Amino acid sequence: MRPSVGGGSETQAKDLCLRLLTDRARTRAELAERLAQKGYSADVTERVLDRLSEVGLIDDADFARQWVRSRHTYSGKGKRALAMELRRKGIGREDATEALAQIDVDDERQRASELVAKKLRTMSVDDRDRAARRLVSMLARRGFPQSVAFEVVKEQLDRAGAEADGMFDEP
Numbered sequence: 001m002r003p004s005v006g007g008g009s010e011t012q013a014k015d016l017c018l019r020l021l022t023d024r025a026r027t028r029a030e031l032a033e034r035l036a037q038k039g040y041s042a043d044v045t046e047r048v049l050d051r052l053s054e055v056g057l058i059d060d061a062d063f064a065r066q067w068v069r070s071r072h073t074y075s076g077k078g079k080r081a082l083a084m085e086l087r088r089k090g091i092g093r094e095d096a097t098e099a100l101a102q103i104d105v106d107d108e109r110q111r112a113s114e115l116v117a118k119k120l121r122t123m124s125v126d127d128r129d130r131a132a133r134r135l136v137s138m139l140a141r142r143g144f145p146q147s148v149a150f151e152v153v154k155e156q157l158d159r160a161g162a163e164a165d166g167m168f169d170e171p
Contacts (some may be wrong), residue, residue, distance in 0.1 A: 007031055008038065008039060008041075008044065009044070010047055010048055011043065011144060012040075013035055013038075013040045013044050014048050014051070014052070014170070015129050016034070016035065016038060017031050017034075017035070017048060017049070017052055017057075017058075017153040020034060021036075021052075021057060021058075023080075024065065025062075025063050026058070026063070027058070027060050027063050027089045027090045027091055028053065028058050028060055028090065029089065029090020029091075029141045030048060030089060030090060031052075031058065031062075032045055032049060032090075033090075035048070035049075041167075044063070047163075060090075060091055060092065061095040061098065061099070063089075063091070064086055064091045064095045064096055064099035065098070065102065067085070067086065067089070067099070068082050068099040068100055068102055068103065069102060071109060072086065072103055072107070073075055075154050076114075076115045076142055077142055077143050077147065078108055078111075078112070078139070078142050078144035078148075079083075079103055079108060079145075080143035080144070080145070081098050081142055081143025082099075082100060082103075082120030082143060083087070083096060083100060083143075084143070086099065086100075096151045105148070108144060108145070108148055109148050109151070109152060110123075112139050112144045112148055112149060112152045113152045113155070115138070115139065115142070116135050116138075116139070116152055116153055116156040117156055118136060119135060119138060120135075120156055120157075121159050125157065125161070127158055128157060128161075131157065132153050132157060133155070135153040135156070136150060136153050138148045139152070139153070
């Protein structure tokens with residue numbers, strides 16, 4: 001049943017939010033946007049979202065912490081990319097800053113190093129400069145700081161070169 005323009009009951013709005021929350025956690029802004037798309041009034045939307053927040057079903061700070069941890073660990077995103085994703089999801093600056101504080105420079109460096117090492121297994125390093133540009137670009141697209149990207153790529157290329165040199169040594 002589709003609510004009419006400007007309308008729909010609180011119960012219908014709450015049911016829609018609960019259905020959306022069964023798929024995955026969502027931010028208050030995402031739910032508000034979805035309710036607006038379905039034609040619910042701002043007043044109904046506000047009351048429903050306030051109630052869902054009161055009972056703990058919507059918690060933007062918790063969402064941000066989980067999102068950052070998951071996307072950094074499993075998608076290999078750097079802080080800059082994660083900050084943009086949180087902004088698009090409607091997370092406030094304070095909650096985003098707190099969530100991003102979970103990742104320190106060492107965490108970013110380690111994750112970048114893992115990504116480069118993985119990529120090096122499938123790419124040719126015959127042209128070291130070209131390989132370095134491609135790897136730094138990959139890390140930049142994922143939101144890693146340029147300084148970290150350059151350091152990690154140089155380190156990994158040096159390591160890959162040393163391992164390749166060692167392959168032809170006699171035991």
